[in-house]
Amino acid sequence: DIQMTQSPSTLSASVGDRVTITCRASERISNWLAWYQQKPGKAPRLLIHRASLLESGVPSRFSGSGSETDFTLTISSLQPDDFATYYCQHYNNYPFTFGQGTKLEI
Amino acid sequence: QGHLVQTGAEVKKPGASVKVSCKASGYSFTDYYIHWIRQAPGRGLEWMGIINPDGGRTTYAPRFQSRVTISTDTSTTVVYLDLSGLRSDDTAVYYCARGLGFIKPFDLWGQGTLVTVSS
Numbered sequence: 001d002i003q004m005t006q007s008p009s010t011l012s013a014s015v016g017d018r019v020t021i022t023c024r025a026s027e028r029i030s031n032w033l034a035w036y037q038q039k040p041g042k043a044p045r046l047l048i049h050r051a052s053l054l055e056s057g058v059p060s061r062f063s064g065s066g067s068e069t070d071f072t073l074t075i076s077s078l079q080p081d082d083f084a085t086y087y088c089q090h091y092n093n094y095p096f097t098f099g100q101g102t103k104l105e106i
Numbered sequence: 107q108g109h110l111v112q113t114g115a116e117v118k119k120p121g122a123s124v125k126v127s128c129k130a131s132g133y134s135f136t137d138y139y140i141h142w143i144r145q146a147p148g149r150g151l152e153w154m155g156i157i158n159p160d161g162g163r164t165t166y167a168p169r170f171q172s173r174v175t176i177s178t179d180t181s182t183t184v185v186y187l188d189l190s191g192l193r194s195d196d197t198a199v200y201y202c203a204r205g206l207g208f209i210k211p212f213d214l215w216g217q218g219t220l221v222t223v224s225s
Contacts, residue, residue, distance in 0.1 A: 043218055044201075044215060046212060055213065091210065092209070095167040096153040098152070
C-alpha cells in the first residue's frame with residue numbers, strides 16, 4: 001500500500017495568515033492526489049483533485065501543487081471558516097490511502 | 107448535485123454483523139462508483155472498498171477482504187456495507203462516498219453512520 005505522510009500534524013495560525021500543509025507519498029503517484037477538509041462531526045469535503053484542480057465552489061484562496069511524491073496545500077489568507085482538519089489522499093491505485101490529517105487551529 | 111443519505115447509528119456486540127445502507131438520489135445512480143470509508147473516534151480516514159453500481163463489481167481493501175461485503179440494489183438506488191465479525195476496534199463512523207470513475211476522488215459524501223461495538 002502507498003503510505004501518505006502529512007506535516008505538520010497540527011498547525012496554529014491566525015485569520016489572514018498564509019499556511020501550507022505538505023503531503024508525501026511513499027511511491028510516485030503522478031498527480032493522482034486529492035485534498036479534503038473535514039469539520040468536527042461532518043463528512044469530509046473535496047477541495048482539490050489532480051493535485052492542483054480546484055473543485056467547483058471551493059474558494060480561490062485554496063490552491064494545490066506538486067507531483068509524484070511531494071505535494072502541498074496552501075491557503076493564501078485564512079478565514080474563520082477554514083479552521084478544520086485537512087487530509088490528503090492518493091487515488092493512483094487501490095487501496096486508496098489517506099494522510100493522517102493536519103488540524104488547523106487558532 | 108446529488109445526495110447520499112445513510113441509515114442511523116447502530117450498536118452491536120462483538121462477533122455480530124452490521125449492515126449500513128446509503129441511499130443515492132439526485133443523479134444518475136449507475137454513472138458513479140460508491141466507496142465506503144471509515145473513521146474511528148479521533149482518528150483518520152480509512153478506505154474499505156468500492157462498488158460499481160452498473161454491474162456490481164467490487165474491490166476491497168486487503169485488511170477487510172475477509173469480513174466485508176458491499177452490494178447494491180439498483181431498483182432503489184441503495185448501496186449496502188455489510189461488516190461481519192465485529193470487534194471493539196470496528197467502532198467508527200462509516201461513510202459512503204461517490205466517485206465518477208474507478209480511479210477518481212470522492213466528490214459527494216454521506217452524512218456518516220456511527221457503529222459502536224460494545225459488550
